[in-house]
Amino acid sequence: MEIKVRYFASLRDRLGRAEEQVSFDEETVTVADLWQRISDEPIADNILVAVNMEYTDTSHRLKHGDEVAFFPPVTGG
Amino acid sequence: MEIKVRYFASLRDRLGRAEEQVSFDEETVTVADLWQRISDEPIADNILVAVNMEYTDTSHRLKHGDEVAFFPPVTGG
C-alpha cells in the first residue's frame, strides 16, 4: 500500500523534508509502523498525528492512499 | 432665578415645545414646583428628570442657571 506522509513546522525542519511517499508490502500497517520506516528515533511524546486530516494516535491502522501527517503541538494562530 | 427647561421625545411632542426659560422670584424651588408652572397635569409616573444632565427626582432643589430636562423612559439606541 502507498501512504503519503507530511511533516509540519519544526518536525519538517528537523527531518529536512515536507512530504514523501512510503510503500508497504504488509497488509497490516499502523502509524507506529510507518514512523519506524521514517525515523530511527522513537516518536517523541509531544508529536501529534493526523490521518486524512483527523487527529488520531499511533495505533491507528492505515489503508492504501491514506495521508498521514506528523507535527509538533499546535501553537494557535 | 432663571431655569432652562428641555423636553424630549414624546413629551416634547405632547407639550408642543422643545425648550423654554422659566423665571422664579422664590428662593426655594424644586423640580416639582417647576413642573407645576409648566403643566396643569401632575407629572406622569414614568417621566424622568435630569438636572444639569444628571438623573435626579422631583424633590431636587434648583438654583439659578440650572438646566432641567423632562423625558419619557429611554428606549436605548
Added chain:
Amino acid sequence: MKVAITKEALDPYKEVVAYEREALPPGKHGGVVIFVGTMRDFNDGENVRSMNLDYYPGMTERHIERVCQEAMDEWDIMDTLVVHRVGEMVPTDPIVVVAVWSAHRKDSFDACRYIINYLKESAPFWKCEITTEGKKHWVEHNSEDPGVAKRRLQKTA
C-alpha cells in the same frame, strides 16, 4: 476614549480604522472586539418606513463616556470607541459601532459587551417609528428588556 454622536450615515469600519490610527500605539494591542449594530426590518409594524432616533445632546455623550470609563476601570483594556447615529434612518443602516482594544481578548469581549448593553438598554435615546404615511409613533419600551432602563435609572437616582 472617543464617544461621538452623528446625524450622518455611519461607516463603522472607517471609524474604527481612523481612530485606531489616531489613538492606538502601533503593535501594542493584540486585538480589537467590535460590535456593529444595524437597523433591522420591522417585524410588527409592516407600514413602518424608517426610524428617528432622538437624543439629549450633551447628556447622552456624557453618560456614554461614563460607561466607557467604567469599562476602562473594570477591565484591562487599552481604549474604547463609540460612534452612535441619531436622526432618521432606514433598515440596513448601521446605527452604532463599539470598539474595544486590548492586549487580552477576554477583557475586550467583556468590556465591549458591557458598553453595548448599556447603549441598547439604558442610554438616553428615544426611538420613534415613522409610518409609510409619515406618522410618528414613539416606541414605549426597550425591545430587549422593557424593565432594564427603568431599573438602572432608579438605581442611579
Added chain:
Amino acid sequence: MKVAITKEALDPYKEVVAYEREALPPGKHGGVVIFVGTMRDFNDGENVRSMNLDYYPGMTERHIERVCQEAMDEWDIMDTLVVHRVGEMVPTDPIVVVAVWSAHRKDSFDACRYIINYLKESAPFWKCEITTEGKKHWVEHNSEDPGVAKRRLQKTA
C-alpha cells in the same frame, strides 16, 4: 459560513463588508460581533523581526469549519466568517478576523469568543519567529495557555 486562509496581507474590514454583502440577507441581522487579531511587538526577544505562521492546508480549514459549525449549532447565530493569514508577517499586521452575525447580540458575542479561542489555542497553526539575523525559532507553546492545545487534542483523540 466562510473559512479562508490567505498568504496575502489581510484587510479585515474589507473581508467583513464583502462577505456581509454576499451572504447575509439585508435587514435581518441586528448586529455583528467582530474580533480582529493583530501581531503584537515582541516583548521577550528583541531581536525578532517577523513571524512565519505555518499551517496544514486542508486540515486547518476543515477543523476551523467544524468549530464554526459547532458555534452555529450551539448559539442562535446567522452566519460566521473567519479569514486567517499565514506565512511571514510583521508587528501591526492583522492576523485574523472572526465575524459573527446574529439577531441577538449575546449569542454573537459568545459564538465569536468561542471561535477565536479555538483559533488562538487549538487550531493547527505553528508560529515561527524570525530573528534580525534571519534565524528561525519555532514557538513551543501557545502564549496564552500552553496546556490548552494539548488538552483539547487529547480529548479529540
